[in-house]
Amino acid sequence: MSLIRLSSVSHTFSTATGPLPVLDSLDLSINEGEFTAVVGPSGCGKSTLTRLIAGLLIPDEGEVWLHGERVVSPRSTVGMAFQNPVLLEWRSILKNVMLPLEIVSSGMPAKEQEQRARYLLSLVGLEGFEDKRPSELSGGMRQRASLCRSLVHKPDVVILDEPFGALDAFTREDLWQTMHSLREQEPFTALLITHDLRESVFLADQVIVLSGRPAHAQHVLDVDIPGKRTLEDLYTQKATEMLAELRQQIQIAQGKTAVTP
Numbered sequence: 001m002s003l004i005r006l007s008s009v010s011h012t013f014s015t016a017t018g019p020l021p022v023l024d025s026l027d028l029s030i031n032e033g034e035f036t037a038v039v040g041p042s043g044c045g046k047s048t049l050t051r052l053i054a055g056l057l058i059p060d061e062g063e064v065w066l067h068g069e070r071v072v073s074p075r076s077t078v079g080m081a082f083q084n085p086v087l088l089e090w091r092s093i094l095k096n097v098m099l100p101l102e103i104v105s106s107g108m109p110a111k112e113q114e115q116r117a118r119y120l121l122s123l124v125g126l127e128g129f130e131d132k133r134p135s136e137l138s139g140g141m142r143q144r145a146s147l148c149r150s151l152v153h154k155p156d157v158v159i160l161d162e163p164f165g166a167l168d169a170f171t172r173e174d175l176w177q178t179m180h181s182l183r184e185q186e187p188f189t190a191l192l193i194t195h196d197l198r199e200s201v202f203l204a205d206q207v208i209v210l211s212g213r214p215a216h217a218q219h220v221l222d223v224d225i226p227g228k229r230t231l232e233d234l235y236t237q238k239a240t241e242m243l244a245e246l247r248q249q250i251q252i253a254q255g256k257t258a259v260t261p
């Protein structure tokens with residue numbers, strides 16, 4: 001059974017200039033433990049999709065299911081991380097990571113909560129930075145802390161909305177590798193929104209290409225790279241073909257004539 005399922009989801013925003021249809025009969029399914037990436041033209045409805053899954057927005061039509069339950073209100077079992085890590089400057093890194101545990105009643109004893117936060121910080125290479133303030137860390141380190149915060153309450157699914165978008169290329173690649181090692185130690189289900197096709201192929205088990213607005217699932221690519229992935233895997237013929245396929249699909253989504261790769 002899929003952990004997340006969207007069936008025929010349509011949604012229209014009302015704006016000052018009239019109705020704006022954003023999603024149109026979107027179907028999508030994510031299995032437990034799977035890493036799904038979503039790519040699509042800018043403004044096509046990717047962030048809207050994340051809000052629907054988190055229950056922050058209820059669709060006009062269609063259904064969103066999480067763990068066999070219809071999503072009709074905000075879900076605390078969803079962890080989220082964004083391009084801007086939004087850490088609270090008046091709290092230490094450790095206390096920032098522990099924040100969801102204060103909001104969601106986890107039933108975890110206080111000592112265990114702190115141990116879990118420290119453990120996650122050590123997994124992402126932030127051991128020794130627990131007592132620092134966010135402004136004392138680099139952008140990449142802040143994003144690492146934000147990832148820990150999105151995982152600390154053991155959510156059913158982690159939604160990552162362009163979390164690496166603002167980072168330089170080398171920091172981004174470091175974080176991709178951190179994501180893989182995090183998943184090894186601490187398996188989770190993830191939905192990653194990205195505009196970086198290499199990132200989607202490196203991190204995901206399946207890549208969903210959304211069409212232009214109003215968006216539906218235009219194309220699904222299964223990323224069949226077995227075993228532990230390294231950056232070199234992005235330069236194999238297989239990966240090159242997958243990237244060409246995605247690039248072609250994005251062009252179609254943007255309404256451009258697809259060029260032969």
Ligand SMILES: Nc1ncnc2c1ncn2[C@@H]1O[C@H](COP(=O)(O)OP(=O)(O)O)[C@@H](O)[C@H]1O
Binds near residue numbers: 013041045047048049
């Ligand atoms: N609450 C809202 N009210 C009106 N329009 C919105 C709202 N949220 C998003 N939109 C519009 O819906 C479209 C899709 O937005 P979004 O899901 O953020 O796109 P993406 O994340 O793919 O760039 C955009 O044109 C955006 O301006």
Ligand SMILES: [Mg+2]
Binds near residue numbers: 046047048161
């Ligand atoms: Mg967005």
